[in-house]
Structures are given as C-alpha cells and as structure tokens.
Amino acid sequence: MRNYDMVFLKKFSMMIGFLLIVMISLILAALYLNGSLPAERDPAMTRLTEDRIAPTGAVYAGQTGAAQQAAASAAAAAAAASQVAYGGTKDGSVIFGQLCSGCHGSGAGGAPTLDKAHWAARIPKGVDTLHKHAIEGFQGSAGVMPAKGGNPALTDEQVMATVDWMLANLK
Helix, strand or coil: CCHHHHHHHHHHHHHHHHHHHHHHHHHHHHHHHHHHCCCCCCHHHHHHHHHHHCCCCCCCCHHHHHHHHHHHHHHHHHHHHHCCHHHHCCCHHHHHHHHHHHHHCCCHHHCCCCCHHHHCCCHHHCHHHHHHHHHHCEECCCCEECHHHHCCCCCHHHHHHHHHHHHHCCC
C-alpha cells in the first residue's frame, strides 16, 4: 500500500469513529428527553376517567337549594305522570296480577290477602278510605301500604279500579 492510502484510511477511520460517537450521544440524548416528557394520554381514556370521577349529584343550600329541589321534584312528578302504567288499563285484575299480587298474594309486609278475614277490619272504614290509603299510602299497626302500590306511574283511577276489583274478589 502506498503512503497516501494509509493516510486516507487513518482519516476515514477517525471520521467514522467521530460519527459513531455523535450518533451514540444523540441516541442517549433522545432517550433522556423521551423519558423526561410526560406520556401523552389517549383522549378516550381521559374521557372515561372524567366520567368516572364526575359528581353524581349536587348540593343545594338555602333558597337556591329549595328552589332547585322543588324544580327537581316537579320534573320527576311530570315525568312519572307522562308514563302511564300498564298502558292505562283500568282492569283491576291486570294491575293486581302484575303489581299488587307480590304483597297481597303472600301477605308480605302485613298486606291483607284476598281473604275476607283479613279485610274484616278494613271494609267498615269505607271504600273511600280504602281508595285514599291505596293512593296516598298508609302505615298502620298491621303493616305498610306504599303510595300507589309503589308504582307512581299508576293513575288514581287505576288504583281505585284495582281496589274495587280486590274487594269484589274476596273469598
């Protein structure tokens, strides 16, 4: 080999070595910077987290709270009134079979079954009182009758028709 070839190889090798050192230092700098930056979060995951930690209700205090509470209860009553139970039927047997039989069929919670002996103390109070207790609810010594049998979507007429059906079918 000639002398100028040796000089070229020596300088070329030094240049390759220098470029290798620069490349390794750039890789290490990039790794350091990548590790120090916060990880980018997926927007869907961020939305799920926000939904999970969002408050489920609100606290109302003072006059503002009373107004908000009244508005909320009025909205709930309007929503319940707009949904008429059992397609608006006034057939007492249908409503009894789907709602009332849960308690009045088994006597749960002190509910009188369709046995005349259980109704002996209630019938003398009058049909109007029985209608009122079924619509508004009643808590007596024998048990508890929730308002409208626990279904606020029932109309007063549906409840009265069901009470009348129950009285007509006592055994």
